[in-house]
Amino acid sequence: MLVLSRRVGESVVIGDSVTVTVLDVRGDLVRIGIDAPRSVSVNRSELLAELESSNRAAASPADETVSALAEQLRRRR
Numbered sequence: 001m002l003v004l005s006r007r008v009g010e011s012v013v014i015g016d017s018v019t020v021t022v023l024d025v026r027g028d029l030v031r032i033g034i035d036a037p038r039s040v041s042v043n044r045s046e047l048l049a050e051l052e053s054s055n056r057a058a059a060s061p062a063d064e065t066v067s068a069l070a071e072q073l074r075r076r077r
Helices: 045-059 063-076
Strands: 011-014 018-026 029-035
Touching: none
Parallel strands: none
Antiparallel strands: 011 018, 018 029
């Protein structure tokens, strides 16, 4: 991990097309601005973790759901 110190108004350029600028610092809160092309996905890490968890839950049905489906299939025979 690269660690840099920046002041308000200073930026970091990533690759050829992404610029991260420090907009404001208040206590332990830092506001940043990210300038990137639309083709570059920019997301907060906690939202990605929540989405991944939600996708896993949706892809893995609960045991009760599988049992209920199996029971319905048995009745159709």
